[in-house]
Each structure stands twice: as C-alpha cells, then as structure tokens.
Amino acid sequence: MAPSFRCVLVLFVSILSALNVATAATCSDCFIHSRAAYYPNSDEKGTESGACGYGTFGATINGGDVSAASDLYRDGVGCGACYQVRCSDSTYCSEKGVNVVITDQGSGPSTDFILSRRAFGRMAQTTDAAASLLNLGVVDIEYRRVSCSYPSKNITVKIDENSNYPHYLAFSLWYQQGNSDITAVQLCETKNLSCKLLSRSYGAVWTTTSAPSGSLSLRMLFSNDVTGDETWVVPVNNIPENWKAGDTYDTGVQVNN
Numbered sequence: 085m086a087p088s089f090r091c092v093l094v095l096f097v098s099i100l101s102a103l104n105v106a107t108a109a110t111c112s113d114c115f116i117h118s119r120a121a122y123y124p125n126s127d128e129k130g131t132e133s134g135a136c137g138y139g140t141f142g143a144t145i146n147g148g149d150v151s152a153a154s155d156l157y158r159d160g161v162g163c164g165a166c167y168q169v170r171c172s173d174s175t176y177c178s179e180k181g182v183n184v185v186i187t188d189q190g191s192g193p194s195t196d197f198i199l200s201r202r203a204f205g206r207m208a209q210t211t212d213a214a215a216s217l218l219n220l221g222v223v224d225i226e227y228r229r230v231s232c233s234y235p236s237k238n239i240t241v242k243i244d245e246n247s248n249y250p251h252y253l254a255f256s257l258w259y260q261q262g263n264s265d266i267t268a269v270q271l272c273e274t275k276n277l278s279c280k281l282l283s284r285s286y287g288a289v290w291t292t293t294s295a296p297s298g299s300l301s302l303r304m305l306f307s308n309d310v311t312g313d314e315t316w317v318v319p320v321n322n323i324p325e326n327w328k329a330g331d332t333y334d335t336g337v338q339v340n341n
C-alpha cells in the first residue's frame with residue numbers, strides 16, 4: 085500500500101506543478117495591480133497635446149476613453165495600445181471597468197495610468213459612485229492589455245501638420261486593431277519599390293527628412309509580445325504623390341491580432 089500511495093502522491097504533485105506552469109504561461113490575460121489618477125483639468129476627454137503626437141485624435145478616440153501611461157508608454161511603442169482598467173473598491177467600482185487607449189505619457193503618485201476624467205468615472209457602477217471616485221483622485225486598480233477594436237475603420241495614415249511637402253514627411257498611424265505593436269515602418273517608392281526604414285521621431289510619429297517623390301507605400305511591422313509573432317503588413321492603398329500636411333489616407337488594411 086505505502087509505495088503505491090507515495091506514487092500517487094508524486095503523480096498528484098507533478099500534475100499540480102504542471103498546472104502551475106500552464107497558468108503562468110497564459111498569464112498575459114491576468115490583471116496586474118497598480119494605481120490610476122486622472123487628468124487634473126476639468127475637460128472630460130484626453131489631451132490634444134499628448135506625447136504620442138496624435139493631436140485631437142488622442143483626445144477623442146474611443147469616445148474620449150483614453151489615458152496617459154508611465155512605463156507602459158514604452159518610448160512611444162505603447163501608443164495606441166488598449167487596456168482594460170478597473171478599480172478595486174467594490175462599493176464604487178464595476179466589474180468591467182473601462183477600456184482605454186494610450187495616447188499620452190505621464191505618471192502620478194505610483195500610478196501606471198492617468199485616465200481622462202471621463203474614463204476614470206466610467207470605472208464606477210453609477211453616476212453617484214463616479215462622483216465619489218473622482219473625489220478620491222487616485223485609486224487602486226488592476227489592468228490588463230486587451231485588443232483594440234475599431235469596427236468600420238481601416239488603419240489610417242495621418243500626415244502630421246508639421247510635415248513640409250515634398251521632403252519632410254511625418255505621420256502617425258490611426259485605428260490599429262488587435263494587441264500587437266507597430267515596431268518598425270518602411271517607406272517605399274511605388275515606382276521602383278526601393279524602401280527605407282523610418283525612425284520613430286517620438287510617440288507614434290514616424291518621420292523622414294527626405295521623402296522620395298512619387299506615390300509612396302508603407303510597410304508596417306507588427307510585433308506581438310504575447311505570441312512572439314512578427315508580421316510585415318503592406319497597405320492596399322498608397323500615399324498619393326501630392327500628399328498634404330494634415331490629410332488622412334486610408335491604407336485599405338486592418339489587423340486583428
């Protein structure tokens with residue numbers, strides 16, 4: 085009896101540790117504890133001068149449920165990433181919390197997120213609870229990365245207002261779905277398909293001081309931290325030869341992971 089009992093025990097313990105490993109491996113879905121504050125101004129939405137360089141888009145995207153990130157900003161790579169953020173106090177806070185898009189960089193007292201006022205209030209169960217939360221100013225939260233979703237939007241090139249046709253070209257990429265990061269961008273001449281790697285100038289803004297002439301096409305590298313996948317995506321549509329500062333161009337493509 086004794087040896088076989090030990091055998092069963094050993095088996096049981098190894099199953100338990102195998103389960104533990106499996107749990108750790110899928111913990112990309114787990115919530116992480118932190119704290120969140122909100123933008124001190126009285127404006128409901130985010131800021132138009134966010135560090136990601138999105139301009140107005142950075143204040144209003146996702147209905148204004150946006151946030152500044154501290155470490156999660158990741159030198160601009162984290163711009164456009166989506167997080168589910170929920171506060172911890174069960175008297176005020178809803179189970180679901182709020183989904184926000186990172187459009188700025190910033191940190192408060194041990195916070196990972198500085199939410200728009202609107203997003204902060206949306207973590208609450210009711211309007212009254214939202215007022216109480218807002219009074220607290222800084223709250224305990226937990227968060228996890230989630231897929232961004234923009235039904236009826238393709239990834240869109242926004243030519244920065246500071247661009248200077250024809251040579252200085254700066255742009256950001258809007259409406260990227262899924263939970264990958266854009267980690268590299270190439271700019272190609274459609275005529276002879278010569279491409280060059282662009283540098284991230286700051287935030288979500290890619291620039292070149294010597295944009296080629298003619299119509300241009302992009303190559304975007306999507307990197308997924310969780311799966312380790314790296315994929316180059318090529319837009320269907322080109323940036324036209326006579327691109328203009330401030331204009332937006334639909335790439336004709338969208339991603340889902």
Ligand SMILES: *[C@@H]1O[C@H](CO)[C@@H](O)[C@H](O)[C@H]1NC(C)=O
Pocket residue numbers: 273275276278
């Ligand atoms: C592509 O054409 C441009 C001029 O339009 C030229 O400057 C560049 O060197 C060419 N690249 C290649 C690889 O042929």
Ligand SMILES: *[C@@H]1O[C@H](CO)[C@@H](O)[C@H](O)[C@H]1NC(C)=O
Pocket residue numbers: 236237238320334335336337
């Ligand atoms: C996205 O691009 C495709 C072409 O690739 C186009 O058919 C579709 O209408 C575009 N969607 C939107 C919402 O613009």
